[in-house]
Amino acid sequence: MxxxxxxxxxxxxxxxxxxxxxxxxxxxxxxxxxxxxxxxxxxxxxxxxxxxxxxxxxxxxxxxxxxxxxxxxxxxPPVIACAIRIYGSPKDRNRAITEVWAENLSKDLTRELRTPKEYDQKEALKKAEELLEDQAGDVRLLVHTQPRKSSLSKKKPEILELQIGGDPIMDKWEYAKEALGNEIKVSDxxxxxxxxxxxxxxxxxxxxxxxxRWGVKVQPRKVQQARRHVGTLGPWRPRRIMRSVxxxxxxxxxxxxxxxxxxxxxxxxxxxxxxxxxxxxxxxxxxxxxxxxxxxxxxxxxxxxxxxxxxxxxxxxxxxxxxxxxxxxxxxxx
The missing domain is CATH 2.40.30.10 (Translation factors)
Structure with a gap:
């Protein structure tokens, strides 16, 4: 049997x-x-x-x-698009090649990171458009939350990277430029x-x-040692505790x-x-x-x-x- x-x-x-x-x-x-x-x-x-x-x-x-x-x-609460992040070509899509930050960033954002005091956004936009022609593979948007507008007793925002839908990368770029520095609602x-x-x-x-943690069976009351543990930690060989235990x-x-x-x-x-x-x-x-x-x-x-x-x-x-x-x-x- x-x-x-x-x-x-x-x-x-x-x-x-x-x-x-x-x-x-x-x-x-x-x-x-x-x-x-x-x-x-x-x-x-x-x-x-x-x-x-x-x-x-x-x-x-x-x-x-x-x-x-x-x-x-x-x-x-509405989020604010604080930056545009451009990634490299498909072969190097996990590496960000440049970023474009918004002007007049929220003061609460300094609780999360250091914001530049002198920043030339026009120069950053010009550099990003040059890279879009031959090196860019994707465009994403960095947004930060506004916990002050909620019932939370906190001021420090969270920064998240969100993907933009659509296929042409230039359409994503135009959408990101329009949203940069503005509020975005969930209804959008x-x-x-x-x-x-x-x-x-x-x-x-x-x-x-x-x-x-794992749902193993509780052992009978006649066991010599503790009841709420596994019966064995594994075989003699290999001489280590396996990940499946x-x-x-x-x-x-x-x-x-x-x-x-x-x-x-x-x-x-x-x-x-x-x-x-x-x-x-x-x-x-x-x-x-x-x-x-x-x-x-x-x-x-x-x-x-x-x-x-x-x-x-x-x-x-x-x-x-x-x-x-x-x-x-x-x-x-x-």
Whole structure:
């Protein structure tokens, strides 16, 4: 009789499970956008609530009926395009060859980096246009957030590099020049009903054992040693602990991507979605917001980067849904 087997405990696809270098997520891949516009936008996670909407999925057994949906509210204050970054040819696309910075940068930006006191933007634009002809391979936009406009008690902005959609590099360049130094709203990037990817750093849980971290089975009570550990650390040879052995260590605080989150609502009036007394540990929504179906990685107040869906679903509704009620009851308890 063949020996029984079962899949290993925990996926090795996310190893090594170590702490993220920064709370600011790093986006390493972008979809191929057809229109010339930004493909991503940052925001701050305010919290979760629930709404009632009309189910518009064709194959759903509750189609046309009112259903309850948990949603995440992300506050998205406008960002400012502070610089244009030009990358080299396709063979050297990972090396930035020049940058063009905006004039009259925000004073809060000095909390993040040193800004030049004397800067000739015209000379930088002239140099960039010369490089676009033969050496440039891509054009991206550097933006910084404005946390002062949100309910966060912080002043230091985050600087992110966002991809510009479209194929001709000159079209990207013209879009970047027009946006340089100006505010960009989330409504300029996304639409209601569309799907996005939410990228953020998850909630940190510190050091955990193999049972909590990998899901290994708790051993019987008659074992001589501890019960909440692995039965063996591996074979005699090779004389080392292999990477596939579940061990204790850091759990949480990892960068993760949650794919295909539907934008159910976008608005400028935060009172529409703010609970009585404000969101727990966040407060009221003061600026534009995005309502996503389901949960997103990270804790309250954490930076979440929204990106146009890399692998969009097929056969799903992409038009704005009909929302009948938004739960704004108090979350303060008592």
């Amino acid at each position: 063949p020996e029984k087997s079962h899949p290993r405990r925990g996926s090795l696809a996310y190893t090594p499970k170590k702490r993220a270098k920064s709370q600011k997520p790093r986006i390493r891949a972008w979809p191929e956008g057809t229109s010339v516009q930004l493909l991503g936008f940052p925001g701050y996670k305010a919290g979760m609530t629930q709404i009632f909407m009309i189910d518009d999925h064709d194959e759903s057994i509750t189609r046309g009926q009112e259903i309850s949906v948990p949603v995440t509210i992300i506050e998205t 990037v996304f639409e209601e009903g569309k799907y996005v990817d939410a990228i953020a750093v998850t909630k940190g849980k510190g050091t955990e054992g193999p049972v909590q 579940p061990n204790s260590g850091q759990m949480g605080y990892h960068q993760r991507t949650d794919c295909n989150k539907r934008i159910l609502k976008m608005g400028e009036d935060g009172s529409e979605v703010t609970p009585n007394g404000g969101f727990l540990r966040y407060g009221p929504i003061r600026e534009e917001f995005v309502m996503l179906a389901g949960s997103t990685p990270g804790t309250t107040k954490r930076l979440v980067c929204l990106r146009q869906a890399m692998r969009p679903k097929k056969g799903v509704p992409t038009s704005p849904p009909t929302i009948t009620h938004v739960d704004t009851s108090s979350q303060q308890g008592g």
